[in-house]
């Protein structure tokens with residue numbers, strides 16, 4: 001990947017939480033580049049560093065060492081004000097919990113990032129997003145009057161309204177039923193293919209990852225697999241291999257379940273469910 005093709009790149013990215021005996025190595029020297037106009041899924045067990053990678057790439061969390069190159073700048077050298085301005089103008093976020101403002105209509109929620117910045121909407125872009133996401137008839141509705149899938153589509157429109165070059169999605173289908181989930185993922189894929197967005201999505205769901213152009217598997221703060229054109233079966237296989245390797249590293253027979261924290265158990269259950 002040459003530099004002009006790269007949307008964002010991490011070089012030797014390290015993130016430690018705490019210090020001394022209690023230090024947690026959340027990222028252990030991650031080298032990864034994300035191409036412009038590509039949809040990447042990040043998978044891996046709970047606690048493997050997925051959120052930490054996303055938060056440090058987005059400048060929401062400070063790296064311990066390493067560099068983050070975004071449009072010619074090193075994010076790790078920016079002060080808080082520069083990071084805030086960068087996020088406001090160039091980075092969009094889609095969360096599992098939608099984070100819509102309950103007192104405002106769908107239209108006001110979509111336009112909120114522009115309203116806060118005192119900027120005017122590009123009406124043609126607003127119309128394209130609203131129509132592509134099938135939200136035209138919902139514009140006057142408040143979040144409580146919409147389904148989960150509709151709320152997530154409003155949140156996607158809000159993330160894209162400022163035309164960010166980079167969009168981070170954190171389990172965007174985590175709260176959706178399977179139909180709404182498929183709709184949401186299909187739109188994210190379309191926005192990459194037709195609108196040229198770069199999307200980096202954290203997900204526990206191998207089916208969700210199969211909509212991406214590329215899937216990265218994390219384990220213990222490192223990238224352990226990097227899969228072009230992922231399928232759900234292939235991702236489940238990689239996740240199960242990773243789980244077996246983790247069990248072997250703990251020196252336990254694979255047939256014995258170690259005590260797992262609830263988040264990790266859920267991820268494994270979700271991975272297993274999709275293979276049936």
Ligand code: ADP
Pocket residue numbers: 017018024025026044045046047048049050051052053
């Ligand atoms: P994932 O998103 O894959 O579940 P995280 O990036 O949230 O993993 O966490 C990676 C590791 O860093 C875990 O061991 C987690 O407990 C630890 N961690 C994450 N955030 C913090 C924090 N604010 N303080 C201390 N440890 C943290």
